[in-house]
Amino acid sequence: HPAPATAPKAYHPSTSSVFTPLDTFLPRHIGPRSNDVEEMLSVLGYKSMDDFVDDTIPRGVRVQELTDTDDGGLRPLSELELRRRAEQVAAMNKEMKSYIGMGYHNAIVPPIIQRNVLENPAWYTAYTPYSPEQSQGRLESLINFQTIAISLTGLPIANASLLDESTACAEAMAMCLAAVPKAKFTKGKKVFLVSPSVAPQTMAVLETRASGFGIELKIAQSNQGFKEELEQLGEDKLMGVLVQYPDVNGEVGEWASTASKVKELGGKMVVATDLLALTMLTPPGEWGADIVCGNSQRFGVPMGYGGPHAAFFACTDELKRKMPGRLVGLSKDARGGPAYRLALQTREQHIRREKATSNVCTAQALLANMAAMYAVYHGPEGLRRIAGKVHSLTRVLAQSLTSLGFTITNKTFFDTLTIDVSTAGVSAQQVHATSVQAGINFRRIDETTIGVTLDESVGPLDLTDIVNVFYRVTKKADITPDVLDKLSQEMSLSAESVTETIGSGGRTSEFLKQSVFNKHHSETDMLRYMMSLQEKDYSLVHGMIPLGSCTMKLNSTSSMVPLSWKEFGGLHPFAPVDQAKGYTVMFEELERDLSLATGYDATSIQPNSGASGEFAGLKVIQAYHASRNQGHRDVCLIPLSAHGTNPASAAMVGYKVIPIKALTDGSLDLADLKDKAEKHKDNLAAFMVTYPSTFGVFEEGIEEACQIVHDNGGQVYVDGANCNSLIGLTSLGRVGGDVSHTNLHKTFSIPHGGGGPGVGPISCKAHLAPFLPGHPLITTGGEKAITAVSAAPWGSASINTISWAYIKMLGGSGLTNVSKIALLNANYIAERLRPYYNIRFKNKNGRVAHECLIDLAEFEKSAGLKVSDFSKRLQDYSFHPPTAQWPISTCWLIEPTESEPKHELDRFIDALISIRKEVDEVIAGEQPKDDNVFKNAPHPLAVLTDAEWTRPYSREKAVFPVSGLKRNKFWPSVSRVDDAAGDLNLICECGTVEEYA
């Protein structure tokens, strides 16, 4: 690697010349070619792009377009320049080996998974599997993930991932609250008691979350006295407890009697744990835990300086309807065959809104799939062997250190030793200095204590390097690996050995006996398994995913490449920051660029989803009010059309949600807003508004609305999840926001991954900047930072490289052009469909924003067809259906994004026109209302081999309604999935060996 430099060595010609790079990104990112753009503008009746934009975004709120200059703008890099710059930045990160533990471990990513899942657009460009007939592959993989959690924790229900271990613990805390009858708290206090040996980042996130729920968070004095403290607390205060197993210091506690006590006192028991350890430890589900969660990162996902990885979350059957996040369940399809789909959706924020158990929307699907594949590849025996080896090596380490005079303070352990170094006559500082010298990071606990956590990457040389740090610091000569090997032989250790040091009795129950975990252990087999799933899933590699409010745009390969490098993947989030200079530079640049693009002064990338950003932003507002002695403000105004996460987030910070109506033209009811703002002016905390609106228009009254709120003492939270059409043209700050989140997994090109990962950074005006979130272990955020909202200081750190690269390659004018084409593509669709469908909302010039609502209500009356019937039928045309049900239950919300080429837009329009004709056939009675191409849709391949065909339309019409499909078509793999049946009889783990045999 070249020597790192802060600024890239570069020359940029001032005008176009032979030095202008040819591999510019903008034309690769944008679908329509320049002749297409002209044609589309003329369909819309415009001579120029400027005229079109003027009619679409009110001039009044426009800003100076972003430029490509260095001062105040963003200079674009070509794809090759970006590559070189990324290499330069990567080289600034220092490759050390970290044995810090605390929930993050070196992992061996099986190359086959790295290449065929993480780096495969067929996996990473998929959407959340809300269209189950086109998503059976990743639904199966997610149910494998759930099965892992179920099988290893010993609880019967698990979800398809949460954002990280700490937020998972916070979700668990909220779930306890929801599960425990309010009446119990006769003293008014609802106490959540936490073991003092829970990871500090989890403590911090719990603290951030507790107050909004009115929960009193209490850290127990000690683990020894935990039960006594519980008793003192008493039944009328105890809501729940959290312990960690093994704990952050490595101790494998004995918590069974505590669990009984918790139950006796009417509380719920939450356990944070480690999947690898559970292959050897008695599972918490077997000793009384109600909820068990943790991080699955060490199942083959890179640390990535803190994320992304998938948290797992399991609970008792009793609690299942309060489960946060997405849950995959088995159901059947219209032909009676097995079919997976997302279960119990009525729990989720998009349905329950402020009453939801959680605001979680985007989670960590891609990483859950990686972890699931890791378990499929290794199988139970492979996992047990890895765990056994890690544990045995830890025993060798313990023995070596003890013989040097160090004291291991934890009595039991799996992979972590807490070491009192003073007994060997040295200080933690000396050990630290020696270890860093050797390229190693340990956990520095206090002046005399060091923590070391081993993992599957530790080989003989690594362990010798670790041990030699302690030899050197005690002034002894280095040893060689054979010394340790000999020691291990003397101790009769192997990867298979079960051992007494593990504490709490070893695991006796079997795990992962299901066929899928016992079949694909050769690489050929594994590859075919992954491919067989991949082929069942529709993703951007097949065609448009016109999901309104989701911005399914190109996720370019160039922007995806750097995160695979070990310089980004290998860093522990709590490593000393001076080892992460590359990350620091990248974060600084990204935060600056995001602030510029959104019209704000400061940005924090800690939130690892849009919903997490909302919560963080509201917390920042809350802290701001408190700092001005306005801490009592607790009213939050939210339009009825807001995304479900908005009210759910507001509820989580303890705000009272008051809805604001919309006018019939879809715009905000300013009068209603004014009314309510004034009515609550003494308690008005915030107004949450989405811009452009969730109805797909640029709200004309947005400035006035913000003014009203400000005039009444409130702060404005602009939900910028959907700001793809405004970057460079106007800005969230410009229209009046105080703070916003943007979804980097939408506007800024991080792929959706089939339901995560995401990054939901918040950007804010200067007065809020001091409150941006901090972290207990690593300094970040403002001077008056709120406590952490995520486990890691920079959230899903590694994938920020994607948005960083995206912005760098587009530059200022590129970003602006992207917005324009996003607007053009949407308006082209709306215009061409206008003769056939009811475009629900347009602005006064007849323009929509970057998405449009098509109202299908009339067809329910005329033809008995619901939105879902249209969505299923669209699958037969080889499309993923648009967003449905929300923001209006009778509508489709369609967003093409700038990356769709014109011919794909035309294919979509032609499909919709053809569908409109099919509606007419139903209306005309040519197809019965209960037996037609809609009601029987989608038509998977299997229907074609039916010997008898009794439908009132031909086989050909069923599956090839337009002729282009014969050349190329994505086939749904099952018939219409029956949601009700699955919810009634919830099955969320995969079958056992016997069932498959």
Place this chain on the structure above:
Amino acid sequence: HPAPATAPKAYHPSTSSVFTPLDTFLPRHIGPRSNDVEEMLSVLGYKSMDDFVDDTIPRGVRVQELTDTDDGGLRPLSELELRRRAEQVAAMNKEMKSYIGMGYHNAIVPPIIQRNVLENPAWYTAYTPYSPEQSQGRLESLINFQTIAISLTGLPIANASLLDESTACAEAMAMCLAAVPKAKFTKGKKVFLVSPSVAPQTMAVLETRASGFGIELKIAQSNQGFKEELEQLGEDKLMGVLVQYPDVNGEVGEWASTASKVKELGGKMVVATDLLALTMLTPPGEWGADIVCGNSQRFGVPMGYGGPHAAFFACTDELKRKMPGRLVGLSKDARGGPAYRLALQTREQHIRREKATSNVCTAQALLANMAAMYAVYHGPEGLRRIAGKVHSLTRVLAQSLTSLGFTITNKTFFDTLTIDVSTAGVSAQQVHATSVQAGINFRRIDETTIGVTLDESVGPLDLTDIVNVFYRVTKKADITPDVLDKLSQEMSLSAESVTETIGSGGRTSEFLKQSVFNKHHSETDMLRYMMSLQEKDYSLVHGMIPLGSCTMKLNSTSSMVPLSWKEFGGLHPFAPVDQAKGYTVMFEELERDLSLATGYDATSIQPNSGASGEFAGLKVIQAYHASRNQGHRDVCLIPLSAHGTNPASAAMVGYKVIPIKALTDGSLDLADLKDKAEKHKDNLAAFMVTYPSTFGVFEEGIEEACQIVHDNGGQVYVDGANCNSLIGLTSLGRVGGDVSHTNLHKTFSIPHGGGGPGVGPISCKAHLAPFLPGHPLITTGGEKAITAVSAAPWGSASINTISWAYIKMLGGSGLTNVSKIALLNANYIAERLRPYYNIRFKNKNGRVAHECLIDLAEFEKSAGLKVSDFSKRLQDYSFHPPTAQWPISTCWLIEPTESEPKHELDRFIDALISIRKEVDEVIAGEQPKDDNVFKNAPHPLAVLTDAEWTRPYSREKAVFPVSGLKRNKFWPSVSRVDDAAGDLNLICECGTVEEYA
């Protein structure tokens, strides 16, 4: 990167311990699990693997099994250890920027192509598209490649790639010979006149090839006097000419009148050229060339230290039936739709044998696909802009150097300058030293001359670095990029500018007007195009490819990863060897390991295919005989069952091929061999024999056969292309071979890439080692080296990393185990099919080797079914058919390899049993002989939507003959392809815009 070290830092426990790595490769590579192995052995009636192996490979020829020890064995590395070792080796290569040219250029590989083609198992694990209904995707891509050659060269026919530019020129020379009537050469001499400014590596390869054909190779005195020399030569000697355009020194010659003269004299004109240059130059097809060929590497394929890349090859319509290599043509399928397939197969060596125009078999399909995708992505305008920029930058360079007093000796140029440095008062040595100091390689031509070739990777900083070498060497201060930018503006240059310096008049004809090159220019579109092709192709990701003699085994991700690194990809083959220490180490280790595994003393990896290895091996034998004054020996004995490349290669070295018969049990007819060996003992040059035999058995008489040959003065060439079942058990040297090639793309796990790349190293005994091939530019091979057989000193250098990794990860016992399981898998299939089919050959214990022949002859009589009908029907069962037609026309040759899991073998066996029952239905008359599941096979999806179904079997039976297929099936994308129709009316380029509009 860590500091390079020659030996890896490592610790290997001597016995199994906690330090034994868990990520061992063997269990990932092998399909059957240990319980499967037991079950399979018991089906075969064995208690132990040893008993089975003893019955399969004669004890007499066995060797000590390969061990895992360091002395004499091969120590296995775990997957992670291999990764680290590969990083270490990679770091030993020095990253310089090479502007050496001579047919190799820095290329920008579009990331989307790198990830989705080069690194995608769906592309790289495919076989040569001989099963067209399952290969329409890559057939389309290869026809794109052909179209590029056709469109840019201006000739009407092009093939689907050759091995490299130099061998392509040699193939052209042979083609000229075949095309020119023998009667013409009244003086007996057949002269091929070559321009002196053809690349030296091409000269060398021509020299190697000429003698076998009886061609006199003549280097012209000069290009100026070329026409005069032609005339002197006269009609009765001139066979053909070769010129290079632009030539190796950069000159863009004017060759039109030479071409007329060649035609007048009855010869053929061959032109070596450059695709990028042809976007600006008048195409040779327009000024009289008969054959035009070259390297397509700069179309987005890494240099890889010499390979692999795809050579292109175009010719006039008159010559098409003499075309070497594979040719894709458009035909139609049974339903009348368009369908691609390999055309004019009767030209190929597998049909024509010693009468074939060429021995080429494996070519460079994967790299041809990459180059084709590059052109699809950039389109004609993009390519022209890249060329324009390269040319303009070259002009800026020329101007800068001239102003410093250097003299550009070529009057015209595209991208290459030949610089007389003496006029600026410096020596080439000084320039060289200064450039290397700056991290730059130029071409060193002689004491006073330097060559510089620019390419698309050259940016402002690169050009400035180049120019500054000349500033520094003339003791002037460095300049900055803006100086050159200003200069270019003064010269009014841009990527679009057409320029007078180009020579020969610029190109006036349009190119690449076809739709496919003008449509997919955004990344989303490109991705979908690639995926739409991928989905039409069967590959190892779908299931077994049981191709006998092809060894379609796992190509593991870990072994595929390193070749993507720039440390391996970025090196120019003619860079100073001290910059390629990593490669040197890797080659040394690989050659040593291959020698060990094959039982020989020395190895050369220069041959870049099996056929190329055969030719090289025979050349080595020829040189050996010559060195002992036995140069007259020219008889080569070859069994009738030999692979077509054997006789074709023998013919190419000028040997007379005399066939040897087989006995009815499939073994060599030793009496016939003895007879013929003795009869020809004065002229016996060689015996070529395949071991294990092409009939899939271990020849019992192999040792005796070798002895007979040796006794009669001949050398033994053992074709080791299929030696997957013997490594570690016996060896090619042990059974009596003097020299062998092995196919690294079979036994040693390089993926087939859909028809290449490959590596066909030759290994030999000590007496032949001095003759191993050399190279004119870089020292390699033996002390008495034959001239080069490939353009690059180490052939397809970069992909040797794959086999290197494969061997390293398996180690000695792993390689041996692989052989055993390969034998077991094949014997399991043979045993289970025995009740249903005629297994043609077995050894005396009833065992086959790693493949088996199933004779289907009886069914032609009883049911009117040919082998091809069986092959087409097998597609309906979601399999790729086995090798057919060869070695016996009525047989299938089936090879499962060790990587297939038992359940996949069972699926295959079940399919064959089911098919056997279907045969009975035809015999019983339940299905007519001319309308049955065979004759109508394969059944693509399209047949299912036929409204009327008139076949004598159900839709379900047609496509789901066994039930598992409903869960998972690969669908052929067209009906049976009509070969005859396509050959009759050869179309080998894709349609024009108009046809698609």
